[in-house]
Amino acid sequence: MEKFYPVLLKSNLFKHISLADMPMLLDKVEPSIRYFSAGNRIWQAGDSAKEFGLVCAGKVQIVKENQRGNRMILALIEPAGIFGEAYAYAAAGTLPVSVDVVEDATVLFFRPVKLIAQAHLPQGPQLIQNMMQILATKSLMLNQKIEVLSQRKITDKVLTFLQLEQAKQHRNHLVIPYNRQEMADFLGVERSALSTALGEMKKERLLDYHKNEFTLF
Amino acid sequence: MEKFYPVLLKSNLFKHISLADMPMLLDKVEPSIRYFSAGNRIWQAGDSAKEFGLVCAGKVQIVKENQRGNRMILALIEPAGIFGEAYAYAAAGTLPVSVDVVEDATVLFFRPVKLIAQAHLPQGPQLIQNMMQILATKSLMLNQKIEVLSQRKITDKVLTFLQLEQAKQHRNHLVIPYNRQEMADFLGVERSALSTALGEMKKERLLDYHKNEFTLF
């Protein structure tokens, strides 16, 4: 467990917690540690998630499978990333997604109540505030995605998306973390239609771009 | 303040808290109470929200205004409802929405840290768990909305939407809380296009409906 302390301290859950406090905290919170091999499934859609996971090593994927069997990758979780927190804390219903192991992974699972129960410790409030911030920030992200998806035309989706990115990156020249196909998936449109729309927007001098680098005018 | 206790106890924030504990809790948490007249604006997009609101009486609206000045109603908050919690706890950035008073309103404003600071009280963990559940449940709701909006065809949006409602209501005969225009707004499509799509789906025996009552086959 000790060898993962550096990763844990980098996670949002243990932000502003000092290394010295970790042994005691983990002893109280009692996360369970589990190891998974690449290709295995951690959670199956339909399961009820009573814990959330923190990836210490390896990589896992959140995937959604529709009726016709094709799977869609919703997120890639890397070390220090967490997953399932909303389902664990909402304490309602079953998972609409599955979690697959991409690279051999070590995962810590936390019980929501165990975290809340440490409130009386000196580090308790910080831990709780971190957890709240994680949940709240997620809501803001989802809100932004909804704003993008609510646009009916591709050009409006693109502009909304880029303006939100711009607000995050604080500069006119944007590097976005997607290739065309991924960007199209995020916007909920066809790749070729996105390419066409981008070309027209460049012609109309709304923006300029090269590969995944964009500039808004 | 005392006269609002019944409303407060009905809110998700004070769920499972007993009336007897309220005076002490509110004394510690120190919410500020403010009164607003219909037509006034509580928060303006661009403000930074360091508190969240709980509506004790009256009604307020969350509205989004785009560049061209037309406003879109995102939510109607009634007594016992809360707003701004995600922005308050994320402690980041500025509001992308405004909050308007529809009917003369009394609102309690809570500071996030003040709530967390009560963790040591007997009722503290319950209060914190409530807050987490509020944030987490909101994420799940937003996730579902994203699932609907991600569908590219109107019929798929309708089916996804109705299937999710069905999962909530646990029966085949659904009563949805929207009229056509509102349903179209939620799905992100034209009202008339929605009507046409519904008509075709009825013809294909995918579902039946009358006004806002739906049955899935």
Added chain:
DNA sequence: TGATATCGGTTGGTTTTACAACGGAAAGGA
């Protein structure tokens, strides 16, 4: 170097949606 794969742009035909306009049914008020 040649073979292969990935990525992004382009094009043309097809499908779907948007948009605007109209009409009928139902509800509510004067």
Added chain:
DNA sequence: TCCTTTCCGTTGTAAAACCAACCGATATCA
């Protein structure tokens, strides 16, 4: 009752997006 408003469905046309296929550029690797 009449008038007005609201709600929902229908229609035809225009606009937009989808979809499949193809092409060239670039990268990777044997």
